[in-house]
Structure formats: structure tokens, C-alpha cells
Amino acid sequence: MGRIRLNTEKITKLGLIALAISLFVLMLRGCAIARGGYEGDSDAPTADGDDATVSIYNADTDKVYSLPLEEYVLRVTAAEMPASFAEEALKAQSVAARTYTARKMASLGGKPCGRGGADVCTDSTCCQAYRTREELSEKWGSSADMYFDKLSGAVSATRGVILTYNGKPIEALFHSSSGGMTEDAANVFGGDAPYLKSVSSPGEEGFSRYSATVSFTRKQFANAVNAAIKGADISKNKLEEQVKILSKSESGRVTRLQLGSKTVTGRELRRALGLNSTAFTIEISPERVVVSTRGYGHGVGMSQYGAEAMAQHGADYKEILLHYYTGAEIETIDLGEIK
Numbered sequence: 001m002g003r004i005r006l007n008t009e010k011i012t013k014l015g016l017i018a019l020a021i022s023l024f025v026l027m028l029r030g031c032a033i034a035r036g037g038y039e040g041d042s043d044a045p046t047a048d049g050d051d052a053t054v055s056i057y058n059a060d061t062d063k064v065y066s067l068p069l070e071e072y073v074l075r076v077t078a079a080e081m082p083a084s085f086a087e088e089a090l091k092a093q094s095v096a097a098r099t100y101t102a103r104k105m106a107s108l109g110g111k112p113c114g115r116g117g118a119d120v121c122t123d124s125t126c127c128q129a130y131r132t133r134e135e136l137s138e139k140w141g142s143s144a145d146m147y148f149d150k151l152s153g154a155v156s157a158t159r160g161v162i163l164t165y166n167g168k169p170i171e172a173l174f175h176s177s178s179g180g181m182t183e184d185a186a187n188v189f190g191g192d193a194p195y196l197k198s199v200s201s202p203g204e205e206g207f208s209r210y211s212a213t214v215s216f217t218r219k220q221f222a223n224a225v226n227a228a229i230k231g232a233d234i235s236k237n238k239l240e241e242q243v244k245i246l247s248k249s250e251s252g253r254v255t256r257l258q259l260g261s262k263t264v265t266g267r268e269l270r271r272a273l274g275l276n277s278t279a280f281t282i283e284i285s286p287e288r289v290v291v292s293t294r295g296y297g298h299g300v301g302m303s304q305y306g307a308e309a310m311a312q313h314g315a316d317y318k319e320i321l322l323h324y325y326t327g328a329e330i331e332t333i334d335l336g337e338i339k
């Protein structure tokens with residue numbers, strides 16, 4: 001893997017040249033990769049040519065096929081982030097997607113997902129969200145041409161770019177919205193990734209995913225908790241003494257709380273009640289229990305709405321990535337060298 005760092009201008013220029021070359025090659029081949037191509041993924045062709053390829057297990061069709069890495073990155077980026085987001089935010093997302101994939105590619109020395117023997121799968125709970133071009137066309141409707149162009153531009157502009165730490169692709173986790181401060185990975189997944197520390201994420205306040213409120217009757221709250229958390233046995237008449245937040249992380253997310261005789265994590269209550277995040281407060285009144293959350297998602301790594309806010313304020317994708325992945329480096333891999 002190359003250790004050469006390039007500046008944005010160079011990368012943009014290289015991206016444009018790469019785009020021009022790949023368009024020319026595609027024209028020559030008459031390949032179906034052009035807009036709307038790969039007619040349905042069940043018969044997606046095995047990629048050929050010089051580019052690195054990624055093998056994909058499609059969990060919907062139970063088939064394995066190969067795609068050029070950059071085509072796969074486009075589809076993941078389009079599935080993971082709204083295409084209406086700013087170009088620099090989409091570029092940042094494409095680098096995160098490529099970095100994640102690099103960690104999974106056997107040809108890069110990564111650890112494959114393994115389902116169907118492939119590098120990655122299309123199940124978002126296991127690997128990354130993924131949409132075929134057909135599915136994207138359907139989702140985007142009359143904006144499809146515009147969005148394919150926009151996504152292609154963002155992906156080509158970052159062609160081969162990944163994030164590394166100590167020369168290895170990082171675990172480029174991301175989430176929808178942090179609610180103002182991202183979370184240290186150690187508080188969510190354990191372990192200690194130096195590039196997944198808590199950082200501020202300003203500018204998210206303007207987006208609808210910044211905060212939410214869920215209101216329960218006391219009985220609904222007790223029933224939902226008791227159904228999901230065995231042994232909690234809380235009673236609607238004793239919530240004031242039975243429900244207590246015990247500790248929070250520095251970013252304000254609940255790490256431990258008391259529910260009756262059980263001590264559970266914030267994540268457990270998040271799952272039990274379907275909350276947007278673990279950055280919650282619980283207000284108990286004589287009639288109701290109101291749970292207010294900030295942010296959406298686990299809060300670790302890049303905040304997508306934070307990236308959008310930074311992009312809207314003029315940050316480029318590198319500034320966005322280096323803000324959220326503290327101490328990581330931006331490198332470019334030579335896709336032609338990987339087989």
C-alpha cells in the first residue's frame with residue numbers, strides 16, 4: 001500500500017484523469033457499467049480489466065459476484081448517505097466506505113466477511129448497506145440521472161483514497177447524527193482505537209435528526225422495559241425509585257442505569273425502547289414517562305449530518321475525515337496493483 005500523501009488539488013486532478021480514462025475504457029468495452037448498467041445484480045458480470053475487484057455475497061439473491069471496487073464503493077455510498085448531501089460529505093462517505101471495504105478484501109490482506117466465501121456481503125447488519133443500480137434508480141426516481149452523476153463524481157474524486165493508522169486501513173465507523181458530540185469507541189464497542197475518540201460535531205442542530213422525544217404512559221414504559229429486559233420487573237407505580245441513570249460518558253451518553261433490580265447499559269435500554277441513541281434523559285411525571293434523545297445512531301466515528309454541516313460551511317472531505325477520525329492518515333492505494 002502506498003504511503004504517499006497527496007493534496008486535494010492533485011487528488012481532484014488525478015480523479016478527473018482517472019474518470020476520463022475509465023469512461024474511455026468503458027466506451028471501448030461497451031461495458032454495462034454506464035448509468036443504469038448491470039441489469040439487475042443477480043446477473044452482474046464478474047469484473048474484468050485492471051482494477052481491484054471486491055467479491056460480494058448478495059444476501060437477497062444468495063449469489064456471489066465481483067464488482068470493481070470503485071463501483072461497489074459508489075453503491076455503498078449511495079445506500080449509506082442521502083444523495084442530496086453536499087459533494088464533500090459524499091466524498092468523505094465514499095472514503096469511509098472504501099476504507100471499510102479495504103479491511104475486508106482478501107487481496108489487500110484484509111479479513112473477509114466470509115458469507116458465501118466473499119469479501120463482503122450486502123446485509124447492512126453485518127457489512128455495509130448496499131443497493132444495486134436498479135434499486136438506486138427506483139429509489140431516486142426522476143432524480144436518478146442527476147444523483148448517479150453526483151455520486152460518480154464524488155467516488156472518482158476520491159478514487160483509491162482510504163484512511164489508515166500505522167499504515168493499515170482504519171475501522172471507519174460512522175453514524176447518522178451525534179447530537180453535538182461523538183462517542184469514544186471504547187464506551188460502545190470496548191477496545192481502544194486511537195482514531196475513534198470523542199470529538200465535537202457542531203452544526204447538527206439544524207437537522208431533524210438532532211433530537212427526538214418519545215412519550216409513554218407509565219404502564220407502557222414499564223411493560224416495554226419488562227418485556228425486553230428479563231428480571232427488571234419494574235412497576236408503573238414505583239418508577240421514581242426503580243429507574244435511575246447511574247453513569248454517563250463524557251459525551252453525555254448513558255453508560256449504565258438501574259431498572260428495578262437490574263443494572264443495564266444505555267444500549268440495552270436503547271434497544272428495548274427503540275430509541276434513536278443512548279444520549280437520553282428520562283423524565284417521570286405522575287402521568288407519563290418522557291424519554292428525550294440527542295443524535296441518531298451509536299455516535300462513534302464520523303457523524304453524517306456533522307459531515308454535511310461541515311461541508312455546508314466550506315470544509316473539504318479531508319478536513320471532515322481528519323476531524324472525525326483523529327490522527328488517521330489519508331492515503332491512496334494503487335488499484336491497478338491489486339489483483
Ligand SMILES: [Zn+2]
Nearest residue numbers: 113121126127
Ligand atoms: Zn458481511
